Amino acid sequence: MAYPAEPWHLRGSLVISVFRVPRRLVPTDHLPSGARVITVAGNAFVAVAFVSYEPGGVLSYEELLVATLVHDEGRVAVSVPQIWVDSEASCQGGRELWAIPKQLARFGQGSSIAGVAATGGVPLPGRWTAAGWTAQRLDGRDVRTRARMSGRVSLIRTGWMFPVDGPLGDLTGRTPLVSFAVKDMQLTFGQAP
Structure with missing residues (x-):
């Protein structure tokens, strides 16, 4: 299976909620x-x-991911313990x-x-930018990657459905602390060789 070389330039939209666990x-x-x-x-x-x-990006696909904030090499980073995609190229390339x-x-x-329904929406002014690192370990390899x-x-309300016996069952019944929608999203993941 072929996948694009890094960096990946992607575009699209997302709904994200933060839970206390x-x-x-x-x-x-x-x-x-x-x-x-x-x-x-705790x-x-x-x-x-x-x-x-x-x-408009290097790949088109859908993705559901779980991410946690971590302290790694003296900085705050994001680490992804669970993620699902509907694209073989994205799956293989990400791994x-x-x-x-x-x-x-x-x-x-x-x-x-999981399933999610998003309602409402209070747009925040301007265009927002976030940049940082991911910190991962898979198959004995430690990899740290830049993302922007x-x-x-927009601030939104979300209703998530996590089946109790599913892979995200520990989130069943939890209410998000905050939820956002991001439209007209542009993402650059990875570094040029």
């Missing part, structure tokens, strides 16, 4: 050596995002280039992983 429920096998999950009063902050990457544990999935009604995202951000 007891630290003991957050997996750590995806963390590189020396990295640790950031906690406050809780980690876990983001769940549904992303639609649209034509081989950046040690992101992507798995293939189908999304839509009846998903055994920009887009138009």
Whole structure:
């Protein structure tokens, strides 16, 4: 399976919610050596995002991911313990280039992983930009990667559905602390060789 060389330039939209989760429920096998999950009063902050990457980028596909804030090599980074995509090229590229544990999935009604409904929306002024690092471990490899995202951000309300017996069952019944939608998103992931 062929996939694009890094960096990947992607565009699209996303819905993301942040949950407070007891630290003991957050997996750590995806963390590189020396990295640790950031906690406050015994809780980690876990983001769940549904992303639609649209034509105009190097790939078009859908993605559901879980991310945690970690302290790694003296800086705050993001680490992804769980992620699903509906593209074989994205799945293989994510695993081989950046040690992101992507798995293939189908999304839509009846998903055994998660569902989300977003309502409302209070647009925040201007175009927002965020940049930073991911810190990953997969198959014995530690990989740290740069990422940069920009887009138009709105505060929204979300209703997530996590099947109790699904891979995100620990989030069942939890209410997000905050939720955002990002439209007209542009993402650059990875570094030029």
